[in-house]
Amino acid sequence: MKWDGPERRKYVRIKFPCKIFIFTPTQHIISTHTENISMGGIKLAIEEKLKISSLIDLEIYVYDETIVCKGKVTWGTKKESRCHKGVYYYDIGVDFHDISDKDKKIIRRLIESED
Numbered sequence: 001m002k003w004d005g006p007e008r009r010k011y012v013r014i015k016f017p018c019k020i021f022i023f024t025p026t027q028h029i030i031s032t033h034t035e036n037i038s039m040g041g042i043k044l045a046i047e048e049k050l051k052i053s054s055l056i057d058l059e060i061y062v063y064d065e066t067i068v069c070k071g072k073v074t075w076g077t078k079k080e081s082r083c084h085k086g087v088y089y090y091d092i093g094v095d096f097h098d099i100s101d102k103d104k105k106i107i108r109r110l111i112e113s114e115d
Contacts, residue, residue: 011038014114016062022071023057024050034060039107041071041095049076049090056094065106069099 013036020042022030035043042060050056050073060067071094081087 011040012111013038013043014111016110016114019061020044021059022046022050023059025054025056035091037107037110039096039104039111041074041093044092044094045079045089046092047089049078050092052076055097058094058096062106062110067099067103067106069103070097071095072097 015036017033017035018037020032020034022032022044024030030046030048032044032046035045037043037060042058052073052075054073056071056073058067058069058071060069073092074095075093077091078088079091081089
C-alpha cells in the first residue's frame with residue numbers, strides 16, 4: 001500500500017545502504033543494512049520482529065567510520081519478499097537515542113554529500 005498522506009518527517013532521509021549490527025535487549029545480534037538514514041534515525045529490513053518501543057544498541061558502519069548509539073524501535077511492518085513467495089521480513093523504523101555529537105557529524109556529512 002502506498003502512502004498518499006502529507007510528509008511529516010522532521011529530517012531529510014537519504015538512501016544509503018551501510019552495514020549495521022543491532023544488539024537486541026536479549027543481546028541477540030542482527031546483521032543487516034540500512035535502507036535509509038537521517039539525522040533522526042534509520043529504516044531497516046530485518047527477518048525478525050522487534051517490539052515497538054524497545055531500546056536497542058546500534059553499530060553503523062559508514063565508510064571507514066563507526067557510529068555507536070542507542071535506538072528506539074518506533075514502527076514495524078511485516079512484508080512478503082518480492083523474490084521468494086512465503087518468505088517475510090520486517091521493515092522497521094528506529095529513532096536515534098544517546099548519539100554523540102561526533103556521530104551526528106558523521107551522519108550530517110553523509111547527508112550533505114548526497115545532496
